[in-house]
Amino acid sequence: MTGKNRQNYNKNYIAYVNSFDPPTQHFKNCFRAFLVGGLICCIGQFIRYMLEGVAGLSGDELAGATSIVLIFLGTLLTGLGVYDRIGRNAGAGSIVPITGFANSVASPAIEFKTEGMVYGMAAKMFIVAGPIIVFGVLAGTAVGLIYLLL
Amino acid sequence: MFEQYIEIFLGFLKAFAVGGLICMIAQIVINFTDLTAGKILVMFMLLGVAFQGLGLYQYLVDFAGAGATVPISGFGYLLANGAIKGAEMGWFGAFTGALSAASAGISAAVIFSYIMALIFKSRTKKN
Numbered sequence: 164m165t166g167k168n169r170q171n172y173n174k175n176y177i178a179y180v181n182s183f184d185p186p187t188q189h190f191k192n193c194f195r196a197f198l199v200g201g202l203i204c205c206i207g208q209f210i211r212y213m214l215e216g217v218a219g220l221s222g223d224e225l226a227g228a229t230s231i232v233l234i235f236l237g238t239l240l241t242g243l244g245v246y247d248r249i250g251r252n253a254g255a256g257s258i259v260p261i262t263g264f265a266n267s268v269a270s271p272a273i274e275f276k277t278e279g280m281v282y283g284m285a286a287k288m289f290i291v292a293g294p295i296i297v298f299g300v301l302a303g304t305a306v307g308l309i310y311l312l313l
Numbered sequence: 314m315f316e317q318y319i320e321i322f323l324g325f326l327k328a329f330a331v332g333g334l335i336c337m338i339a340q341i342v343i344n345f346t347d348l349t350a351g352k353i354l355v356m357f358m359l360l361g362v363a364f365q366g367l368g369l370y371q372y373l374v375d376f377a378g379a380g381a382t383v384p385i386s387g388f389g390y391l392l393a394n395g396a397i398k399g400a401e402m403g404w405f406g407a408f409t410g411a412l413s414a415a416s417a418g419i420s421a422a423v424i425f426s427y428i429m430a431l432i433f434k435s436r437t438k439k440n
Contacts, residue, residue: 197334204384259339306396
């Protein structure tokens with residue numbers, strides 16, 4: 164088998180393998196992402212009301228404290244192994260909220276602890292969060308400079 | 314008194330709807346493009362920066378509260394908002410504003426992740 168014949172053979176084989184893949188269930192995936200993402204935001208809103216009513220915070224302080232509590236919950240659930248279980252079913256519903264950001268920091272930190280504290284835990288901590296901070300600082304400062312010049 | 318409860322209930326409903334919608338849009342993007350989680354996070358964060366740069370994300374935050382600030386686009390909103398507020402103070406503020414606003418989130422993520430890494434051991438992933 165050479166040339167074109169071989170290409171056809173590969174193509175047929177890939178199509179054959181793909182026929183065993185379960186089809187992506189778009190509606191089910193999206194519904195789950197909506198449900199889990201919405202619930203996490205509701206927990207955030209609950210924390211917001213609590214901090215506003217009980218601790219009497221407001222404005223930037225309230226927003227900051229809410230994300231700190233959510234990030235704490237995200238890292239704790241990651242450590243307990245619960246967050247990965249949620250993520251397997253929820254997809255983007257568990258990635259996009261700030262708890263997903265916390266999970267992306269805590270998960271490699273826990274996993275690479277065995278490779279040492281400096282090059283393992285500390286370096287691998289930012290394997291996903293690093294790009295977010297890099298592009299966030301670049302884009303944020305760009306916005307700031309544009310407003311400065313306008 | 315009764316109206317206050319309705320307002321709180323509406324706050325939850327708005328947060329659920331807007332937060333859920335943002336996550337659903339992300340899921341639709343994942344379904345059709347096979348982007349990894351990291352790229353999705355960067356993309357939505359940049360969208361948050363862009364919308365707040367145009368001054369639009371503030372309306373969503375005022376409407377939905379945690380529904381708009383909890384998704385990662387809210388992190389981008391914080392960065393852009395801090396930079397804009399800093400720019401009113403001068404060039405130094407424009408330079409430091411973005412990270413200053415986001416420092417609560419980044420510090421919390423680093424500190425709590427460090428603590429959790431000390432406490433927990435990595436588990437074998439059962440997929």
